[in-house]
Amino acid sequence: MAFLSDDLLARIHDRAAAHDADNTFPADDLADLRDAGYLRAFVPVEYGGAGLGLEEIAAEQTRLAKAAPGTALGINMHQIIVGLGRHLVRNGNSRGEIILRDAAAGELYGFGISEPGNDLVLFGSITEAAPDGEGGYRFTGTKIFTSLAPVWTRLLTFGRDDSGEDGPHSVFAILDRRDGGFTVADDWDTLGMRATQSNTTRLEGARAPESRILTRCEPGPSKDPVVFGIFSHFEILLAATYLGVGERAVEVAAEHVRTRRSVKNQTVYANDPDIRWRIAEAALAVNAVGPQIRELARDVEAGVDRGPIWMPQLSAAKNAASEATLRAVEQSIRACGGASYYSRHELSRLYRDALAGLFQPSDQESLHAAWANAILGPIEK
Incomplete structure (x- = not known):
């Protein structure tokens, strides 16, 4: 239900x-x-x-x-x-x-992980995490794409602690908005996904007490429950969200071609074999994504350990969803013709929203590198 x-x-x-x-x-x-x-x-x-x-x-x-x-x-x-x-x-x-x-x-939780120019994303931070002497940490650095920036009341974030002699550590913590120590920039003016208001957040010594430190772990891909918990839920739920964009594009296109008439053929475009092919192609693209999401979600819930391939498979589902959605929106636009080029047409907005999937981790470069390592092993030196 x-x-x-x-x-x-x-x-x-x-x-x-x-x-x-x-x-x-x-x-x-x-x-x-x-x-x-x-x-x-x-x-x-x-x-x-x-x-x-x-x-x-x-x-x-x-x-x-x-x-x-x-x-x-x-x-x-x-x-x-x-x-x-x-x-x-x-x-x-x-x-x-x-x-x-x-x-x-x-x-309401915000997500303060991404940083400018940092392609390690979850696996290593350039934000400073400085011990406060009481078991907590103060965070100083810049976070980008912090969705819900105007309204979150809690912010999950992380930084790098270089204070120990055992090498750097990633420190994950929860910040309380009431405690301050940050500035939210008014800089969200993007091509799509504008309602997220994912403004840049500058951490200026923002403090998380010891009670809100989730983990201190080695940087990099990790089986630490915090790292894997963030990664798995991020990829699955991001895939699910983009799937919705693709499915809606197919619905909009179908509605449009049922009323758009062809002067040449003297019938609606829904009866044109080429247009029917395009909309079917869009539907086929997104149809393959749902089963991946459901299977991965069940295994995460059941605590299944897929071994070293776990994270690459999670990344693959997100990539499949974002790429299928782009394909579905493009085919839908082609089916609907020039009317969809107007900003007022819903497909125009869906196309711009779908493009955001290109930038959110895991991107295609890291995805393919992970799968190549899984299949071929690391590059020989």
Whole structure:
């Protein structure tokens, strides 16, 4: 059974074009999602949530993205971190309870991981994490693409601790917005996904007390529950979100060609074999993505260990979703003709939103390098 009602999604859809055009945060969407209990939907029942599993929340993200991709991508970051909390609790790290209880209480999580020019992404930070002498850390550095920047109340972030003699460590922590120590830039003016308002966030000695330090681990790909928990939920839920964009493109194109008439053929374009082929091609592209998402979600929930191929397979699902969506939107635009080139046409917005998938990890370069290493081994020196 779906968690978000069709009426709620219809209201969110009706607002999406205006938030894109005006480059504004969808505050009404957030309020509606909060009232519907969506911020705590992924929280286990015993912690005060609705108890949806990863496969179920992924399906809801797909539905939300069909209504409003920007809203979905922003809320996606919150759901990723709630998923991390669930993963930590299942793996014996009680710090995950902080995340679950926060989400159940209505706190909204932002995602402060990406940094300018840092292609290590989750596997190494250029932000300084300095011990505060009390078991906590102060973070100084710049985070980019911090979705929900105007409204998050908690921020998951990480930095590099060089203070020990045993080499650098990545420190993952939760910041409380009320504690300050950061500045949010007004710099989100992008091609698409504008409603996410993913402004740059400058950490200026922002402090996380010892109670909100999730882990201190070696940089790099890791089986540390924090690293794997973030990575797995990020890739699966990102894939689910982009799947929604692709599915919506097919719907819009189908609606359009049923009424667009051909002067030459004296019938609607839905009867044109070439147009039918294009829309079928778009549908086929996205059709292959859903089973990957569902299978991976089940294995993450079940604690399946796929060994060294786990992270590459998770990256592959995200890549499959973003590439299939681009293909689906392009074919849909071709099917609909010049009308879709106008900004007011929904396909124009979906195309711009789909392009964001090119930039979010894992990108194609790191994905192919990981798979080449898995198949061929490392490059010989």
